[in-house]
Amino acid sequence: MPEHAWWLALGVLVMYAYDAVHLLYDNEVVMHEGAGGRWTFSLGADVQFAGRHVFLPPWLAPTRGLLRLRWTWGRLPSAQQPLRGLRAWRVAIAACAWPVCLVACLFAMTPAAVYAPLPVLLAWIGSLYLAIAVAVRRLWRVRRVAGLTRREATGITSDALFCPPYALNLIRKQGARAGDRFDLIAVAHALLDAPERKRLAQAIQTRVQGRMQLEEVDSDRHAQLEAYAAYIGRALA
Numbered sequence: 001m002p003e004h005a006w007w008l009a010l011g012v013l014v015m016y017a018y019d020a021v022h023l024l025y026d027n028e029v030v031m032h033e034g035a036g037g038r039w040t041f042s043l044g045a046d047v048q049f050a051g052r053h054v055f056l057p058p059w060l061a062p063t064r065g066l067l068r069l070r071w072t073w074g075r076l077p078s079a080q081q082p083l084r085g086l087r088a089w090r091v092a093i094a095a096c097a098w099p100v101c102l103v104a105c106l107f108a109m110t111p112a113a114v115y116a117p118l119p120v121l122l123a124w125i126g127s128l129y130l131a132i133a134v135a136v137r138r139l140w141r142v143r144r145v146a147g148l149t150r151r152e153a154t155g156i157t158s159d160a161l162f163c164p165p166y167a168l169n170l171i172r173k174q175g176a177r178a179g180d181r182f183d184l185i186a187v188a189h190a191l192l193d194a195p196e197r198k199r200l201a202q203a204i205q206t207r208v209q210g211r212m213q214l215e216e217v218d219s220d221r222h223a224q225l226e227a228y229a230a231y232i233g234r235a236l237a
Contacts, residue, residue, distance in 0.1 A: 009110045015165040016107075017059070020172065023052035026207055027071050029184065029200070030055050031191055033064040039191040043203050062104055062168045063097040065090060066175040067191075069184045071204065073211060075224070076231050083186035085147055089178065092146035093171050099135035103167050106131055132160055132167045139170060146174050147181050185235045201236040205229045 022030060024044040031041045044053025057066060106128045113124040136157050139146075143153045156174075160167035188197050208229040215222040 006111075008114055012107055012110055012165050015163060016168050017056065019159070019163075019166045019169050020057055020059075020062075022055040022057075022068060022176065023049060024055055024068075025052055025070070026211070027073055028053075028068060029070070029204075030057075030066060030068050031187065032057060032066040033061075034058075038193075039065075040196055041188075041192065041200050041203075043207065057172060063100050063171060065093050066172045067178050067182065067187060068176045069178070069182060069187060071184050071232075073208070073225065073228070076228060083183065083190055086182060086187060086190055088145045089147060089174075089181075092142040093174055095142050096135060096138050096171050096174075099131060099138050100168065100170050102131045103128070103135055103164075107165070107168065128164060132164055135167055135170055136160055139174075147178065148174060152177050188236055197236040201233050204232050204236075208232070 022044070024030065029041050029043050031039055034040050042055050044055040047054065058064070106124065109124060113121055116124070139148075139156060140153060143150075148156075156170060159173075160170060188200060192200065208225050212222055212225045212229075215225065
């Protein structure tokens with residue numbers, strides 16, 4: 001096994017990266033926590049895969065919060081939606097941070113563990129699954145606070161237990177399922193500072209203008225998109 005052990009470490013990295021990737025539609029944005037607790041956003045790369053924009057979160061920060069949100073093309077809300085549940089969601093993911101951090105630390109020991117004597121290797125494997133079990137248990141304890149349905153929690157659990165590298169994305173997956181729970185504008189005001197909100201408004205307006213080019217200039221759809229672009233600039237100011 002030792003002569004092929006580097007394949008195991010490479011496999012862990014590949015599976016972790018594969019599971020961490022988000023393929024965003026044109027009307028989706030990911031808000032994620034950066035260094036120092038400052039939140040920022042991404043609409044994904046300009047290069048598309050299967051018609052969607054690729055976003056890869058910071059590799060070395062699996063315990064930071066992430067929210068995947070969306071906006072509706074051209075449809076203006078009748079009133080700004082109140083923000084409910086965001087603080088509880090942040091408390092829930094914070095509660096999952098230390099088990100995920102422990103899983104990450106154990107995975108970081110993979111190169112040493114696979115070359116260690118068999119008893120040490122078995123102890124490492126047992127510790128890894130124990131840490132994953134603790135992380136999953138914590139997920140189930142906070143799932144209602146995090147707004148996860150039983151089906152969503154079961155899906156995250158099965159991913160983590162049957163493919164251990166997927167456990168590193170346990171916190172990110174909670175935010176990836178929040179698109180229908182939170183209003184984009186309200187979350188932006190709660191998490192982003194003024195310069196980031198301005199940059200977000202410009203990014204969304206660029207996407208909307210791209211859609212406008214596909215519509216007839218004198219069509220109702222073109223007018224709706226134009227009004228939405230103006231609305232986004234005001235709403236995120």
